[in-house]
Amino acid sequence: MLQIESWKRVLIWATVALGLLLAMPNAFYSRVETHNDAVKAIDLGADTTENRDAASTWPGFLPSGLVNLGLDLRGGAHLLAEVQVQDVYAARIDALWPDVRDVLRDARAEVGTIRLQPSAPGELRVRISEPEGMDRALELVRGLARPVVSLTGAGATDLAVSGEEDEVVVTLSEAEKTATDERTIQQSLEIIRRRIDEVGTREPTIQRQGFDRILIQVPGIGSAQELKDIIGTTAQLTFQPVVGRSTDPGTSPGVGNELLPSLDEEGVFYTLEQAPVVTGEELVDAQPAFDQNGQPAVNFRFNPAGARKFGDYTAENIGSPFAIVLDDEVISAPVIQSHIPGGSGIITGNFTIEESTNLAILLRAGALPAELEFLEERTIGPELGQDSIDAGKIATIVAFVAVLVFMGLSYGLFGLFANIALILNIALIFGLLSLIGATLTLPGIAGIVLTVGMAVDANVLVFERIREELRTARGPARAIELGYEKALSAIVDANITTFITAVILYLMGSGPVRGFAVTLGFGILTSVFTAIFVTRLLIVMWFERRRPKTLEV
Amino acid sequence: MRLRLVPQDTNWDFFSRPLLWLGISGVLMVVALVSFFLQGLNYGIDFRGGTTIRTESAESVDVGAYRDALAALELGDVVISEVFDPNFRDDQNVAMVRIQAQEGEEAVSSEVIEQARGALQQVSPDIKFVSVESVGPKVSGELIRTAFIAVALAIGAVLVYIWLRFEWQFALGAVAALVHDIVLTIGIFSEAQIRFDLAIIAALLTIVGYSLNDTVVVFDRVRENLIKYKSKDLKEVLNISINETLSRTFMTSVTTLLALIALFVLGGDVIRGFVFAMIWGVIVGTYSSIFVASIVLLRLGVKRDWSKPTDTTGNQFGDVDA
Numbered sequence: 001m002l003q004i005e006s007w008k009r010v011l012i013w014a015t016v017a018l019g020l021l022l023a024m025p026n027a028f029y030s031r032v033e034t035h036n037d038a039v040k041a042i043d044l045g046a047d048t049t050e051n052r053d054a055a056s057t058w059p060g061f062l063p064s065g066l067v068n069l070g071l072d073l074r075g076g077a078h079l080l081a082e083v084q085v086q087d088v089y090a091a092r093i094d095a096l097w098p099d100v101r102d103v104l105r106d107a108r109a110e111v112g113t114i115r116l117q118p119s120a121p122g123e124l125r126v127r128i129s130e131p132e133g134m135d136r137a138l139e140l141v142r143g144l145a146r147p148v149v150s151l152t153g154a155g156a157t158d159l160a161v162s163g164e165e166d167e168v169v170v171t172l173s174e175a176e177k178t179a180t181d182e183r184t185i186q187q188s189l190e191i192i193r194r195r196i197d198e199v200g201t202r203e204p205t206i207q208r209q210g211f212d213r214i215l216i217q218v219p220g221i222g223s224a225q226e227l228k229d230i231i232g233t234t235a236q237l238t239f240q241p242v243v244g245r246s247t248d249p250g251t252s253p254g255v256g257n258e259l260l261p262s263l264d265e266e267g268v269f270y271t272l273e274q275a276p277v278v279t280g281e282e283l284v285d286a287q288p289a290f291d292q293n294g295q296p297a298v299n300f301r302f303n304p305a306g307a308r309k310f311g312d313y314t315a316e317n318i319g320s321p322f323a324i325v326l327d328d329e330v331i332s333a334p335v336i337q338s339h340i341p342g343g344s345g346i347i348t349g350n351f352t353i354e355e356s357t358n359l360a361i362l363l364r365a366g367a368l369p370a371e372l373e374f375l376e377e378r379t380i381g382p383e384l385g386q387d388s389i390d391a392g393k394i395a396t397i398v399a400f401v402a403v404l405v406f407m408g409l410s411y412g413l414f415g416l417f418a419n420i421a422l423i424l425n426i427a428l429i430f431g432l433l434s435l436i437g438a439t440l441t442l443p444g445i446a447g448i449v450l451t452v453g454m455a456v457d458a459n460v461l462v463f464e465r466i467r468e469e470l471r472t473a474r475g476p477a478r479a480i481e482l483g484y485e486k487a488l489s490a491i492v493d494a495n496i497t498t499f500i501t502a503v504i505l506y507l508m509g510s511g512p513v514r515g516f517a518v519t520l521g522f523g524i525l526t527s528v529f530t531a532i533f534v535t536r537l538l539i540v541m542w543f544e545r546r547r548p549k550t551l552e553v
Numbered sequence: 554m555r556l557r558l559v560p561q562d563t564n565w566d567f568f569s570r571p572l573l574w575l576g577i578s579g580v581l582m583v584v585a586l587v588s589f590f591l592q593g594l595n596y597g598i599d600f601r602g603g604t605t606i607r608t609e610s611a612e613s614v615d616v617g618a619y620r621d622a623l624a625a626l627e628l629g630d631v632v633i634s635e636v637f638d639p640n641f642r643d644d645q646n647v648a649m650v651r652i653q654a655q656e657g658e659e660a661v662s663s664e665v666i667e668q669a670r671g672a673l674q675q676v677s678p679d680i681k682f683v684s685v686e687s688v689g690p691k692v693s694g695e696l697i698r699t700a701f702i703a704v705a706l707a708i709g710a711v712l713v714y715i716w717l718r719f720e721w722q723f724a725l726g727a728v729a730a731l732v733h734d735i736v737l738t739i740g741i742f743s744e745a746q747i748r749f750d751l752a753i754i755a756a757l758l759t760i761v762g763y764s765l766n767d768t769v770v771v772f773d774r775v776r777e778n779l780i781k782y783k784s785k786d787l788k789e790v791l792n793i794s795i796n797e798t799l800s801r802t803f804m805t806s807v808t809t810l811l812a813l814i815a816l817f818v819l820g821g822d823v824i825r826g827f828v829f830a831m832i833w834g835v836i837v838g839t840y841s842s843i844f845v846a847s848i849v850l851l852r853l854g855v856k857r858d859w860s861k862p863t864d865t866t867g868n869q870f871g872d873v874d875a
Contacts, residue, residue, distance in 0.1 A: 072823075080692060224685070225663060374661050375692040381683035384607065384823075391640050391821035399815035403808050409556040410804060442824055443752050449816045450759065450831065453809030454766070457801075460808075461770065464801040490773035493718055497769055498762035500714060501707045505758050508703035513755045520759065552555070 022431035070441035075382030089122035238276035282306025296356035307343020441515030451523030458531030476551035585740020597750030602654030602690035760834030
């Protein structure tokens with residue numbers, strides 16, 4: 001009869017306390033935010049007294065997770081970009097021409113003279129004057145193909161070569177296209193991330209959406225146009241001759257030279273000739289690979305113009321170092337081992353596989369590999385966000401008070417229990433949201449307000465049931481027990497169905513709608529928890545103290 | 554003295570005129586559908602592409618001047634409306650400008666936005682653009698499709714869940730009520746030409762959830778009473794169940810409405826359409842769980858032979874301790 005074991009009581013209160021603890025930082029939003037920013041800055045090396053002071057404004061042993069504010073509340077810019085993956089095919093195929101020309105020219109005896117034909121982008125057409133030599137020509141060109149580096153395209157090669165009358169037609173194979181698309185998108189993501197990180201805004205969201213789309217959300221930025229400008233700036237990748245190396249940042253580089261820091265080695269500076277030998281604009285590809293000793297390395301390839309310059313330079317400067325510079329930082333400065341003709345080369349060093357993969361991405365990340373088409377752009381001013389927060393706060397408080405008063409009037413003491421549970425309920429929602437670092441949007445606030453209204457439902461179901469049972473059951477204790485017992489299936493069914501819709505909203509929705517789904521879903525979880533555990537515990541505790549003979553609900 | 558919305562023991566006959574209620578619902582649904590097909594919805598840019606600019610200025614909004622300034626740019630369909638809200642400060646005059654998606658544009662064109670901003674700045678030099686949102690037609694088409702799939706999925710999932718937990722007749726009754734609520738909500742949006750955007754889809758799904766919540770509570774009681782009153786006919790059992798849960802139905806609807814009305818009045822104009830959809834949904838959802846879901850259930854009839862071990866049906870979860 002109306003008993004709850006003590007370990008269950010401890011567990012219920014512990015859960016509530018944990019929720020309150022997790023929710024607490026949100027009550028001191030700006031303080032905790034300053035603290036978090038400072039801690040992050042210190043982690044990144046900016047260990048100044050200022051940052052230390054800022055970090056100490058919030059005790060470190062307390063949780064410091066906050067509910068992120070969505071763009072519609074904080075202001076900022078949102079972009080949805082589509083990567084034009086097919087741009088890359090054309091560049092890749094065009095870069096192939098010198099190789100194709102060379103192999104066919106060497107077999108002039110069999111295939112005759114060759115001539116490049118006009119063709120659609122992403123396709124290379126070469127006419128040979130001796131159509132009888134077609135088989136030989138196809139064989140030679142196919143020899144240029146390399147295996148596709150991807151999981152799905154295992155065993156396939158990157159080129160599709162066919163003969164049409166007297167023309168050799170070269171395109172990228174389907175497997176290679178898939179692999180290329182994937183790389184292009186990864187590369188675009190990486191570049192966009194680098195670009196935005198450089199600007200150093202708080203909590204940008206850069207996500208891949210669907211197959212070829214990228215969602216970019218940056219809070220606090222002035223406008224979507226500003227954001228597009230940042231993303232649009234191409235990275236400066238250059239290959240520059242090295243003049244000297246030093247550890248003194250005050251070294252005078254001399255006329256025509258510049259002093260740049262090293263990316264990996266701290267405190268090391270390189271003096272470089274300012275005029276680059278080749279720039280990243282002439283790089284067509286970079287892939288992680290292994291050198292002849294099985295050490296991780298990076299393969300790269302230039303377009304024909306870049307290849308010529310690079311070939312000439314390496315031929316003349318064997319034994320001297322040259323620097324690979326990205327955004328004014330020296331990635332590495334290998335020594336030229338031999339003449340590198342043909343425009344492809346390999347960068348070796350003390351790489352781990354991960355480092356070589358990253359370097360390949362960085363190298364490719366020089367410029368955006370393909371154009372971005374912007375499908376959606378939204379700018380929300382901070383004033384509008386602040387207005388929405390203010391309005392949302394007032395509305396939530398008024399809704400809250402109205403429901404509290406109404407419940408008190410309707411159910412008296414039991415209403416008070418339900419109200420305590422309701423307050424805990426809101427705190428728990430915030431605790432959960434902070435715990436997973438969810439984003440609160442304006443519809444999300446609406447979700448919370450809706451929860452305030454609907455959260456009492458479970459309690460109402462129980463209380464109404466207790467009222468009914470009081471008329472028939474033997475005594476108040478039995479009525480309370482039966483009330484909970486019989487209302488449970490309705491509570492569970494009703495909330496599971498609502499929860500299903502919240503899950504579907506979350507899966508199908510995006511942005512603000514998702515924010516709404518998250519608060520609605522959490523609201524259901526916490527309201528069921530508070531109704532069947534917390535309110536019940538409160539009632540049982542009250543009942544144990546008072547032992548009322550009659551009960552009015 | 555307690556506040557009672559519903560007298561303690563009601564014994565109202567909800568099924569004295571089933572045809573009347575079905576008729577009213579039917580007529581309203583037909584009106585809603587006719588309006589939807591003839592007039593269509595006032596889709597926001599999420600669904601039809603285009604640009605909306607929200608402006609704020611200290612001086613009052615001169616819609617005519619705005620229109621003239623933008624007409625010169627030949628941007629096609631431009632809609633300008635002033636926004637009023639009790640939350641605004643005295644020197645806060647807000648207008649919404651909507652520009653259609655430009656012909657032959659797959660993506661968003663920043664030139665259009667820049668032009669429009671420039672033109673408006675001419676009219677009102679202190680104007681601020683507090684939000685500028687642009688959606689390309691490519692995405693808006695997909696958003697509409699996703700939205701429809703989401704609503705369909707939600708209904709499907711619920712159908713299956715109720716079918717599993719109850720009987721198929723209950724599932725059909727609940728889904729009939731859902732479709733009724735959604736059609737009426739879309740209908741009022743079409744009739745009143747309230748802007749229909751992505752957030753409204755969220756509201757629609759919430760209505761689905763809420764309406765179900767209500768329906769399931771009634772059905773749960775029906776299931777219980779079918780066992781309790783084996784000899785009574787279905788109509789009577791339904792009536793008893795609705796009467797027994799009536800107090801709860803009103804309590805929950807009122808608390809939810811209280812919260813929503815607070816949000817409607819004080820929550821700002823940005824989400825007003827969204828909140829309106831939900832208020833409407835709660836009212837319609839409450840009505841439909843009594844008059845649509847139950848009447849459909851009554852028409853379909855229900856299997857009365859609950860020969861399975863009855864003590865667990867209806868409160869499978871009843872033995873869960875706190």
